[in-house]
Amino acid sequence: TILLSRKMAEEGYLAHWGNAAKRYPRDPFYAFAQRIVEAKKVVPSDRLKASRWEGTTVVSGDLPREIDLLKRGESGDIAVFGGAGFASALIAARLVDEFQLFINPAVLGAGRRIFDQGGFGRLRLLGSKSYASGMVVSRYAPAG
Numbered sequence: 001t002i003l004l005s006r007k008m009a010e011e012g013y014l015a016h017w018g019n020a021a022k023r024y025p026r027d028p029f030y031a032f033a034q035r036i037v038e039a040k041k042v043v044p045s046d047r048l049k050a051s052r053w054e055g056t057t058v059v060s061g062d063l064p065r066e067i068d069l070l071k072r073g074e075s076g077d078i079a080v081f082g083g084a085g086f087a088s089a090l091i092a093a094r095l096v097d098e099f100q101l102f103i104n105p106a107v108l109g110a111g112r113r114i115f116d117q118g119g120f121g122r123l124r125l126l127g128s129k130s131y132a133s134g135m136v137v138s139r140y141a142p143a144g
Contacts, residue, residue, distance in 0.1 A: 001075035005082030006045035013081060014053045067095045099140040
């Protein structure tokens with residue numbers, strides 16, 4: 001299951017991967033695009049009343065309750081895609097079981113911190129993998 005911020009959904013995340021899956025089947029990203037298209041997608045939002053994206057449900061109300069319902073259901077693992085504000089809200093509500101931080105060797109300037117809203121003080125490293133591109137993916141769980 002993919003939990004996707006409203007902003008990311010509206011800015012074209014779903015359209016991008018849907019188009020990639022249809023238009024570029026020989027592209028190396030095709031397998032990833034196809035998984036995005038086939039996955040159950042949930043967008044929490046009090047602004048949107050209905051989904052305009054295929055395979056996507058909009059939920060509103062109490063975010064911790066909605067996430068708990070997803071976890072108790074048949075959703076399996078839940079991947080989250082969204083910006084710093086969305087991540088901060090999930091962290092502050094203690095809804096994150098594991099963090100996968102993708103570190104790219106690029107300088108982008110100032111940005112918003114995801115742990116600003118009373119998030120976790122310490123994390124426990126679960127594993128790390130580096131790629132030929134220089135990117136490193138590190139997996140963490142909340143300590144304690």
